[in-house]
Amino acid sequence: MKCPCGSEKNYLECCGVYHSGKEKAPTAEALMRSRYSAFAKNQMDYLKNTTDPQTLQDIDEEANQEWAERAKFLKLEVIKSEEKGTKGTVEFKAYYSVDDEEYIHHEVSTFRKQAGEWFFKSGKVKEAKV
Numbered sequence: 001m002k003c004p005c006g007s008e009k010n011y012l013e014c015c016g017v018y019h020s021g022k023e024k025a026p027t028a029e030a031l032m033r034s035r036y037s038a039f040a041k042n043q044m045d046y047l048k049n050t051t052d053p054q055t056l057q058d059i060d061e062e063a064n065q066e067w068a069e070r071a072k073f074l075k076l077e078v079i080k081s082e083e084k085g086t087k088g089t090v091e092f093k094a095y096y097s098v099d100d101e102e103y104i105h106h107e108v109s110t111f112r113k114q115a116g117e118w119f120f121k122s123g124k125v126k127e128a129k130v
Ligand SMILES: [Zn+2]
Pocket: 003, 004, 005, 006, 007, 011, 014, 015, 016, 033, 034, 037
């Protein structure tokens, strides 16, 4: 099976390596892609473990999971990614559908590197719908 993140690689050789904990995502972009795949694969623990603990307090995990179960993940498009030291930003569009209705989630996410590991810090939504 091809990886949901759009790499054209096999899932087990792509984001699956990060989901299983075998390796840590080496870049902010890799982490972002693997988090998209985690939504697609309903790997909620991975999403939790790669979120900054402070950010986690503000996240409704149940709502996230419910959404992940209902949505179909169609495509991920990374528009821009930047890294400066321990800070990373990734702008992306996530294409998904719910009840056959297609949506685009356009977001600029910021990431933070701590002890060699990237964490999702915050996201700013640019436009909620097509
Ligand atoms: Zn992948």
